[in-house]
Amino acid sequence: MTTPNGYSRRQIALHWIVFVLIVLQYVLHEGMSEAWDVVEDGGSLGFSPLVAGHVIGGVLVLALVTWRLQIRASRGAPPPPEEESPALKLVAKAVHGGLYLFMILMPLSGIIAWFGGVEPAAEAHEVMRVVLLALVGLHVAGALYHQFVLRNDLMNRMRQAAD
Numbered sequence: 824m825t826t827p828n829g830y831s832r833r834q835i836a837l838h839w840i841v842f843v844l845i846v847l848q849y850v851l852h853e854g855m856s857e858a859w860d861v862v863e864d865g866g867s868l869g870f871s872p873l874v875a876g877h878v879i880g881g882v883l884v885l886a887l888v889t890w891r892l893q894i895r896a897s898r899g900a901p902p903p904p905e906e907e908s909p910a911l912k913l914v915a916k917a918v919h920g921g922l923y924l925f926m927i928l929m930p931l932s933g934i935i936a937w938f939g940g941v942e943p944a945a946e947a948h949e950v951m952r953v954v955l956l957a958l959v960g961l962h963v964a965g966a967l968y969h970q971f972v973l974r975n976d977l978m979n980r981m982r983q984a985a986d
């Protein structure tokens with residue numbers, strides 16, 4: 824893996840598209856949760872745009888994150904900021920790794936629950952939604968810490984492409 828100066832236009836676009844999709848998954852989950860309750864009670868479902876949106880949005884996240892990881896493996900990512908302490912570098916690395924992991928596990932568990940009717944997968948989906956949200960919270964706190972405490976303009980990495 825190489826070490827570029829910054830993220831590419833494509834990496835930045837994918838970061839923000841996936842961000843919007845994930846926000847929508849959380850904000851508009853109600854239709855899917857209600858549909859799942861109906862399925863669990865043995866009822867039948869008609870077409871629901873919210874259910875279709877949750878499935879398509881989630882599958883899209885899975886596809887785009889896979890693409891993102893492929894680009895990261897071939898092109899690489901910029902090194903951590905120099906002024907970051909070794910401990911903070913480790914935390915940032917763990918949080919980024921965790922975000923990637925749960926951006927994959929969330930849609931996978933949803934697909935297994937919805938298309939396979941697997942109850943434990945739905946329970947895992949429900950638990951993981953809290954873990955992903957906590958990681959996003961830590962990630963945003965980290966970005967704000969860099970921006971306003973360390974004042975190293977880290978946010979610019981996800982605004983300005985390096986190629």
Ligand code: HEM
Pocket residue numbers: 845848849852855856859877878879880881882884926929930931932933934935936937938945946948949952
């Ligand atoms: C990154 C992708 C995804 C995110 C962030 C996400 C998020 C959520 C959230 C916040 C809930 C509400 C949980 C609750 O009511 O406590 C939920 C429920 C659900 N989602 Fe997803 N979802 C994603 C992908 C998917 C996919 C791809 C599918 C299926 C193809 C799916 C199927 C379901 C089902 C069946 C439920 C109801 C069961 C439950 O409450 O655990 N999800 N999802």
Ligand code: HEM
Pocket residue numbers: 838841842845846895900901903904915919920922923926959962963966967977978979980981
């Ligand atoms: C759903 C929400 C989000 C997810 C899942 C997410 C995920 C990620 C991941 C996985 C990386 C690492 C990229 C890599 O090195 O391959 C990253 C980098 C970054 N994200 Fe996010 N992000 C989210 C929201 C945000 C928000 C709201 C901000 C701004 C407040 C932000 C700012 C950044 C910045 C500045 C970087 C570059 C960090 C660095 O190079 O050290 N992200 N994001």
